[in-house]
Amino acid sequence: MLVTGPRTRAVRRPRYPVTREIDEQTGLGEAYMRSLVRTQLRLALRLCLVLAVVVAGLPLLFATLPEIREREVLGVPLPWLVLGGLIYPWFVACGWWYVRQAERNEDDFAELVDRSPSSDDRSPSSDDRADAP
Numbered sequence: 001m002l003v004t005g006p007r008t009r010a011v012r013r014p015r016y017p018v019t020r021e022i023d024e025q026t027g028l029g030e031a032y033m034r035s036l037v038r039t040q041l042r043l044a045l046r047l048c049l050v051l052a053v054v055v056a057g058l059p060l061l062f063a064t065l066p067e068i069r070e071r072e073v074l075g076v077p078l079p080w081l082v083l084g085g086l087i088y089p090w091f092v093a094c095g096w097w098y099v100r101q102a103e104r105n106e107d108d109f110a111e112l113v114d115r116s117p118s119s120d121d122r123s124p125s126s127d128d129r130a131d132a133p
Contacts, residue, residue, distance in 0.1 A: 036109045040102060047098050054090075058083060 062069045062079040071078045 032109070032113065036105065039105050039109075043098065043101055043105065047094060051091075051094065054087075058087070 059079075062083075069077075069079055073081055
């Protein structure tokens with residue numbers, strides 16, 4: 001015999017004022033979103049700047065320093081080795097770093113938005129006071 005109960009709805013998280021501000025696109029919500037977008041934009045611009053310096057700098061380095069350009073590693077010219085093979089793992093590492101930093105920014109934002117108003121007004125407990133100098 002198969003017994004099934006009534007369908008239950010998922011428990012909704014309580015809506016805090018900041019979340020409501022963002023959902024309703026009020027001035028405060030827009031300020032929070034602008035802050036997140038600016039943070040993500042700064043991160044992206046920093047990474048693009050680093051990538052541009054490396055991508056433009058390596059060929060420039062090899063063009064201006066013939067002793068490096070003519071050096072060989074295991075019979076392969078160094079510029080070919082660096083620009084043709086070693087740069088790609090570095091790009092992947094930069095992409096991995098970027099994703100981690102962007103997710104960290106979003107997690108920080110979500111923590112700020114989802115923070116309960118009562119946690120801001122919380123008075124220090126006896127354990128917190130014991131740790132204070």
